Each structure stands twice: as structure tokens, then as C-alpha cells.
Amino acid sequence: MEDSTIVKLRDVSFKYDKEWVVKDVDLNIKAGQFLGLVGPNGSGKSTLIKLMLGLVKPGHGSIHLFNKPLRQYQDWQEIGFVSQKANSFNSGFPATVIEVVKTGLVSRIGAFKFFTKKHKEKAMDALRTVEMDEYAYSNIGELSGGQQQRVFIARALVSDPSLLILDEPTVGVDAKHVTDFYDLLGRLNKEQGITLLMVTHDIGTITDHATHVVCMNKTVHFHGASEEYKEFSEEDLNHLYGHAVQQLTHNHDHHEVNYSD
Numbered sequence: 001m002e003d004s005t006i007v008k009l010r011d012v013s014f015k016y017d018k019e020w021v022v023k024d025v026d027l028n029i030k031a032g033q034f035l036g037l038v039g040p041n042g043s044g045k046s047t048l049i050k051l052m053l054g055l056v057k058p059g060h061g062s063i064h065l066f067n068k069p070l071r072q073y074q075d076w077q078e079i080g081f082v083s084q085k086a087n088s089f090n091s092g093f094p095a096t097v098i099e100v101v102k103t104g105l106v107s108r109i110g111a112f113k114f115f116t117k118k119h120k121e122k123a124m125d126a127l128r129t130v131e132m133d134e135y136a137y138s139n140i141g142e143l144s145g146g147q148q149q150r151v152f153i154a155r156a157l158v159s160d161p162s163l164l165i166l167d168e169p170t171v172g173v174d175a176k177h178v179t180d181f182y183d184l185l186g187r188l189n190k191e192q193g194i195t196l197l198m199v200t201h202d203i204g205t206i207t208d209h210a211t212h213v214v215c216m217n218k219t220v221h222f223h224g225a226s227e228e229y230k231e232f233s234e235e236d237l238n239h240l241y242g243h244a245v246q247q248l249t250h251n252h253d254h255h256e257v258n259y260s261d
């Protein structure tokens with residue numbers, strides 16, 4: 001039987017300088033999961049994503065994507081990535097929404113080839129999925145942070161990825177649209193079968209949406225089903241967050257996490 005593990009990290013460690021910022025990480029992501037990656041500021045979450053995307057090389061350990069060692073992996077259109085602060089275009093940025101979405105096809109068709117009608121239809125399909133098709137010819141900089149974030153998801157979806165990685169996508173999305181945003185992610189996961197990996201600080205609400213949670217602080221302290229993660233008391237959480245314990249309070253009644261820094 002084919003192994004449904006699409007991302008496999010074994011004993012992965014990384015340092016930019018002298019100190020390990022990711023240490024001895026073992027992690028499996030299976031097809032169909034919606035995995036929330038949480039941890040305090042500076043705990044290595046974005047670095048772990050960079051390692052998975054091959055943007056930085058592990059000092060130690062091994063990474064497999066879709067059952068291939070990362071150095072042999074070439075099907076990058078299978079992986080969509082929405083980076084932190086993707087949604088920060090200012091109002092003067094000279095590109096329409098559909099132009100931004102079509103740039104997501106560049107890795108598939110090559111940088112200097114022309115976009116065809118078929119590519120435009122794909123971009124429109126992706127915009128329909130994120131419910132932004134009516135803004136196709138608006139200027140990207142005129143949209144709100146939440147709307148821009150949806151456009152970036154469309155850009156990542158246009159190459160039909162099986163795995164979508166999002167680094168803090170709800171930053172800049174106003175509170176009343178965060179629920180809609182999670183609904184969109186839920187649909188992508190359940191209806192389109194896209195595996196999701198989402199970095200977030202939002203540990204109060206991620207457990208209501210993700211199927212699984214990974215909690216890291218350099219190393220992985222918890223990896224399991226969201227239901228198990230919900231069972232943790234504040235004491236357990238503080239223990240898991242290691243030396244950053246004072247930065248965190250977990251309010252079970254309101255499902256909120258407050259960072260004191």
C-alpha cells in the first residue's frame with residue numbers, strides 16, 4: 001500500500017548562526033490532514049517551513065516530500081505556499097487581481113511564455129474558489145488585507161497543489177473575516193482534499209478547525225489530534241512551551257491565547 005505520508009522529517013536540526021533554532025524534529029504530515037503549527041515567537045515555525053520548502057538546508061537530518069528525498073524532489077507545483085505578510089500591497093501597486101493569480105502558473109508554463117485563454121480560465125476558477133472572482137480586474141492594492149490574502153490563496157491554488165502551506169495567514173485579516181477565512185480553508189481541505197499546513201499564533205481557535213496540531217519550541221513538544229490538544233490544561237501548555245511559559249496564558253472559557261510580549 002502507498003504511504004500516505006507526504007511530508008516526512010527525521011531528526012531535522014538547523015541553525016542560522018551558532019544556536020540551533022530547530023532541533024531534532026521528527027514530523028509526518030499525512031495526505032488529507034489540516035495541521036496547525038503553533039509555538040511561541042521565535043520557536044522556529046517559519047524556519048521549519050523554509051526547511052520543508054528547501055529554502056534552507058538542514059544541518060542534520062532528512063526531509064522527504066511525497067516519498068522523495070528533498071534534493072530529488074522537483075514537482076513544486078504540487079505545493080502551494082502563502083507566505084507571511086503576503087497581503088501587504090499598498091494601494092499604488094500596479095497589478096490587477098487576475099494578473100497576480102496568473103503569476104502562480106509561472107512555475108508550470110515557464111517565465112517567458114505567454115498566458116493563454118486556458119490559463120486565464122484557471123485563474124478565474126481559483127478566484128471563484130476563494131470567492132474573489134468579482135474582483136478579478138480590481139487593483140490588488142485597493143483590497144483589504146483579508147481580500148488580498150484570499151487572492152494569494154488563489155495564486156497558490158492555480159497550479160492545483162495537493163499540499164498548501166500557509167505562514168500566519170490570518171495576520172492582517174480583520175476579526176470578523178477570520179471565521180470566513182477558516183471556512184474557506186475547511187472547504188479546501190474537506191471538499192477539494194488539499195492537505196493544509198498552517199502556522200498560527202491562534203491556538204485558541206486553530207483546534208476548532210485543524211484536524212491535527214503540532215506544538216513546537218525548537219523541537220516538537222506535541223503532535224496529535226486537535227481533540228487531544230484541547231484537553232490540555234494551562235499547566236500542560238506552559239510545560240510544552242518550555243522557557244517561554246510566562247508569555248502565554250490559555251483561557252479555556254473563551255478559547256483565547258494572550259501573548260504578553
Ligand SMILES: Nc1ncnc2c1ncn2[C@@H]1O[C@H](COP(=O)(O)OP(=O)(O)OP(=O)(O)O)[C@@H](O)[C@H]1O
Pocket residue numbers: 016017021039040041042043044045046047048
Ligand atoms: N534569516 C535569519 N537569520 C538569523 N536568524 C534568524 C533568521 N530568521 C530567523 N532567525 C532566528 O531564528 C529563530 C526562529 O525564527 P522563526 O522565524 O523560525 O520563528 P517563528 O516561530 O516563526 O517566530 P514568529 O512566531 O515570531 O514568526 C529566532 O530566534 C529568529 O530570530
